[in-house]
Amino acid sequence: MPHLPTQLHSNDFWSEPTAVPRLAVLLLNAAHDSWRVAPDGMGLHSSELFWNLWSHAQLTVCADGGANRLYDRSVALEAQHLVAPHYIKGDLDSLRADVRDFFSARGTTVLQDPDQDTNDLDKCLQLIHELQEQHCKTEDSTDRFSVMIFGAMGGRFDQEMQNMNALFRWKDKFQQMVLLSSETTARLLAPCVRHVITPNFHFETRTCGLIPLAGTCKETTTSGLKWNLSPGMETGFGGLISSSNHVDDASDQVEGHSWVMQLGLAESMLFQRM
Template identity: 30%
Template sequence: MALVILNQPIPHSDTPLFPALWQRATYKLCVDGGGNQLYSFGKRTGTLDKYIPDVVVGDLDSLEAGPRAFYSSKGSVIQHYSDQDSTDFMKSLKYLDTGLRAGQDPKKCVVVVFGGINGRLDHTLHALKVLVNEHTNRDILVISTENLTFVLPEGKSKIEVNKEVDGPTCGILPLAGEAVLTTSGLRWNLDHFPSTFEGLMSTSNIIDDPEVYIETSRPVVWTSEFRPM
């Protein structure tokens, strides 16, 4: 698993979500100003030396001098990409494609993005665009203390729900064009329902069953309320 940390605050609370993700991750990447956020989190929690990323990647216009010097001294790679036609989030995926570990295929590695679906609206929309564009190349989950978001491919999918942390609210977003949807396991199920961004969408739905089945004619974004323990 690769953990990608975007430039959004890492909450300091009793929720062990971020430490748990960090512990499970094989690769840890900060995306430009995400290095500032990780550094700030480490200072607030007294754990600076515990959270050292493998790499800080991007055009590095947001990375502050203090975090840059600290992580560099701890062995983190500071990778600058000058390409202005791709965002820092896209640059992090480019870096993953070079492979952080010899002999491993980075595209077989699940990418968990911390943050991204909160904060600035343009950043949120871009994160959703990257999810849709990249879904055939790799599995990407965007996770926060409020939401869990990922792409369901064309065809049939099953979502196993842990009701202690998932839901109850959810939505299915047809961001790749009109999708004809059939579902089961939701409060308001759909039966060959044509869904478009300009027209009708299934938002503020409710997860009723521990397994949700969705059939779609095009890739769609699934998002659910997330309550990490």
């Protein structure tokens, strides 16, 4: 087996978002019930993932009608004065006028892009990338955004696959990208790399899967799973797929590596959240 470079994937920062230098949270126009805001004697706080990340992010973006969902949910929680995004972007065919006016009055920049050949997710990722490049130039910094994309899974299958496709298209542009819904998280694992994945069991369960999205994987080896893949095991659609797997109860990390003959193969590791 050849020597492979190591890439670390840790979700520990979900509990302490300031642990990553640059955090961007993007909310799509899809249903998700994965956040709440709870008051206590110290002010508003939450142990829930969306609010924990959104309230600490350096950049917050809503894709078109995602702003409607943010507004409606925050009104239900009496927290609408807390959640104004930095940007709303898309063709704006879904954005309600009352939501646009409300957030605009609180400093949100609304950007209309009428291009019908580009979906709203790509439009927002392009914006995040442009702001990242501007920051790197003006601040003489190499810090890239960790992009957390909420509402990315669990809706229409074609849109879900388009969101998966975005992981491929933008995989080299950011520090990391994660798709999230109320039940699932997904990230892309590049080929020819030893991946070390550290889930955050405060938010995630131990249920997981390793899915070859872009072709047959000729060699995959894992450790830390209840049902590990062994050297020589081939995975691919029409054959073996490691779904409904489980992070071993004695392990806090999963390691996996693969090398392939096909050009451009990549994989996705998914962890089911509680």
